[in-house]
Amino acid sequence: MGPHTMEAICQKLHDKAYKVTPQRQVILKAFLDHAQEHLSAEEVYNIVKESDPEIGLATVYRTLDLLADLEILEKMNFDDGRSRYEFAGEEEHHHHHLICLECGKVMEFEDDLLESLEAMVAKKTGFSIVDHQVKFYGFCPQCGRSRAAN
Template sequence: MSERSQETDAFADVCNQLRNHAYKLTPQRQTILKIFLEQGSGHLSAEEIYQLVKPHYPDIGLATIYRTLDILADLGILQKNDFGDGRSRYEFSRRDEHHHHHLICLRCGSVSEFDDDLLESLETMIAKRNKFKVVDHVLKFYGYCSKCQEELKRDV
């Protein structure tokens, strides 16, 4: 299946979820959803989304963005993340995919994702040893991206 048809399917699925929960599918909400689909694995703040939506809808307010993000997060369509920079960031939830984790640069604030199957075996071991059913986990590593490491070396 092509990437474009996957985006179209994902968009239609989210639209159906909104309708099934009696939410209106406003043009502004459609634009916000399309921005997330275009950004792929982007971790966008409400302010960043606002800047991307504003050219399409100059009269849109930041409160509308926040309300839409809250609705999409409550429905499990978006995942709300706190990376310690004072802003919530959002990404599409991936219920059917393997867990992914985040690397957060303390200097530039960039966020990248990584998958590591070792963490799944660790989760299984923790669950077994502690007789605890794990249903979710979040893992964030804070440090310096390669670009910032190079810049820090030059500054010394």
């Protein structure tokens, strides 16, 4: 996941000549406090307004865009009508995501067996593959259980 600390991120903002405003800090803290989640702008807004009731949704959107431009956050689209964000990974291979069609939960999946598939596709097509993205859609354990119970 890389060293995602407030200190390291503030340093990065500072290096790029951006101020670490209290609002930026409170938004970053929301991500640090919910490191395993893939927060949407609305979810970030709901978290931050508890500690900073003055903050507006527009500020949240602007800040998320900025943090994505600076490659501190990565913007993701899981085809559920909203963008979600997580800390940008420093590792070469991005993890993959499992998206629950019932509750919208996003889980992560680290390893995959796609290197051999990549090699096969590359061989068949002559394409030099440098990356891939995989999204799995289905039902999380909780939703799967309640569906089975009905």
